Amino acid sequence: MPDLTLEDVAKQAGVSRSTVSRVLNDQPNVRKDVRNRVQAVIETTGFRPHPAARALASQHSWTIGLVYPHSVSYFFTDPYYPHLTKGIAQACNQSSYTLALFLVDTKEGEEKIFTSITRKGLLDGVLVQSGHHGDQEVIGKLIDAKIPQVVIGRPFRQDNVSYVDIDNINGAFNAVTHLIRMGHKRIGTITGPGQSTAGLDRKTGYLKALSERGLKMDTALILEGDFTENGGYYAMKKMLPAKPDAVFAASDIMAIGAMRAAREAGLNIPTDIAFVGFDDLPLATFSGVQLTTVRQPVAQFGAKAVEILLDLIENGINPPRHIIMETELVIRESCGAGIRK
């Protein structure tokens, strides 16, 4: 089947190019029987318009970009990203948009790719994973280029851009409050890196829960991690001398690392020390003890980002929209629920 053109279809249906184009784009002012006839030809021939031709004429590529800046090279070690990616990909498929993936791992690569992203014509809009301090530049450039964009995660001190984020503060707050209600007194936290808004917000939630319940904060119980398993492990090792009886880790994977350290120190989970993570990814259940954690609606989150972006593309980027999605505390074994102390 040689790829046919709109003109071929027109000939077969006995109409003009324009009419076929109208049918193709669901435009009004086509007689019903003509529309049906054209549609029939399209279907039997399996005709599809040439994407490049369409893009050229309409200045609209039907493609959106998903950018993971180089600061997100832990794409791997944290299973959060593939989940997110999947949600986004699915939403794109559903809307018949093509998803272009830009996974950059160096500052230089970012520069290089940037010129092609900002070139109008390739992408109708861009999704940028952010939440990291270093991503401001990328976002700023996209704003300057006036490319419709939605930031995934709250950007640093930039409000003139649309973003979707989850309620990290509240999620952390609820998790820690739960730990307090369970009777824990010395609750530590392993935070995300200081350049990460998600990490910062979760720490804020932790502190808020402490103060609201009248527990005083102890800096020996606040360690910075890097969202990796090893980061959690080493942070925990440092925290152990301060004798925490519970730990809130800002991600599941750090919780897993932290539990490894606790176990090595001969502590039993959850009787000697309780843990709560953040994410609720499948791996939350892999370790010996089922992890209590804060569930993020990752897939819906990605879908929401796509939804907003498409809206921006169609209706203009102003005013910027900010969406905050709620989390849910999932109680399993590691926090010691169901166990008397």
Place this chain on the structure above:
Amino acid sequence: MPDLTLEDVAKQAGVSRSTVSRVLNDQPNVRKDVRNRVQAVIETTGFRPHPAARALASQHSWTIGLVYPHSVSYFFTDPYYPHLTKGIAQACNQSSYTLALFLVDTKEGEEKIFTSITRKGLLDGVLVQSGHHGDQEVIGKLIDAKIPQVVIGRPFRQDNVSYVDIDNINGAFNAVTHLIRMGHKRIGTITGPGQSTAGLDRKTGYLKALSERGLKMDTALILEGDFTENGGYYAMKKMLPAKPDAVFAASDIMAIGAMRAAREAGLNIPTDIAFVGFDDLPLATFSGVQLTTVRQPVAQFGAKAVEILLDLIENGINPPRHIIMETELVIRESCGAGIRK
């Protein structure tokens, strides 16, 4: 900066459209000083050709597709896929190709997306993750459509297509042989699903090692998993009554599940029972015991696939090329190396 066209650049450089095009595409027959002059204008203006216009005129989109068929919906639970994706994305960036991601999770979604993939003009070529029985159809359609494609993983009984794969048989063979050398006698295996070539090949390697070393196979020690943690866990539970003293799991994540089951049964790893996995992903080191495993060169693997695909795009798809990459056994604690029995 309004996006300028090739014609604008031409005017500024005092030459014609054609000359600029020649410079842009590194074509010969342009006087050196003219070329420099044009190049200077391109650089100062930051001009980039409009992708769609270029694609339309050249019938070449500079975009390749990465297809994960619906049978690969465990994209998530297995960290192998993000690693692979990253390798591929990086290779694309390097070659200035755009990567379009097609992550399908239903049979219907596959159909839908397919018409757009096979439409000439969108993609110059396609990378298809395979190794699963159900993917034959996808691959077959792509062959029919004569779209350049490289299959990632060995396809089922289809040799008229290019693919890259790793040497699963040998990898498994080496792992099991190592276990035998360590003195283990009752070596079980948790295989991949029967519709997966990787799973099948690893099983073949296991059997080969057994027979070559004169161990008789015991069907009670051969359980089928599904490449998930839970699959590994339940397979191990079933295997335990048969008293294995070592287990070769066809993926790291299944090994982790299996070790969880073993621990729950009160067994010590590696003194009571040894484990070897397959993949060597970061999570191999997360569990209590560091996992001995077969390392796949995942990133290079992806890069290789891209390399072959670009070659196919430029030089035609015949004859199909088959690349098999070697693995490496990474010895850590879980196999009991360094421990006398």
Place this chain on the structure above:
DNA sequence: GAAATGCTTGGGAGCGCTCCCAAAAAAAGT
């Protein structure tokens, strides 16, 4: 010094669509 050869350059045509405008057809109004 004229003819032949090789490089370099410009411009027309065309890739396959969408968009606009004007013509044709149908519907409505008098």
Place this chain on the structure above:
DNA sequence: ACTTTTTTTGGGAGCGCTCCCAAGCATTTC
């Protein structure tokens, strides 16, 4: 019946590039 209004249809122009061909120019050859 004829005019006016509305709906439907066709075709030209153009999106921004590449490719081809012919013209222009420099260089070589006899």
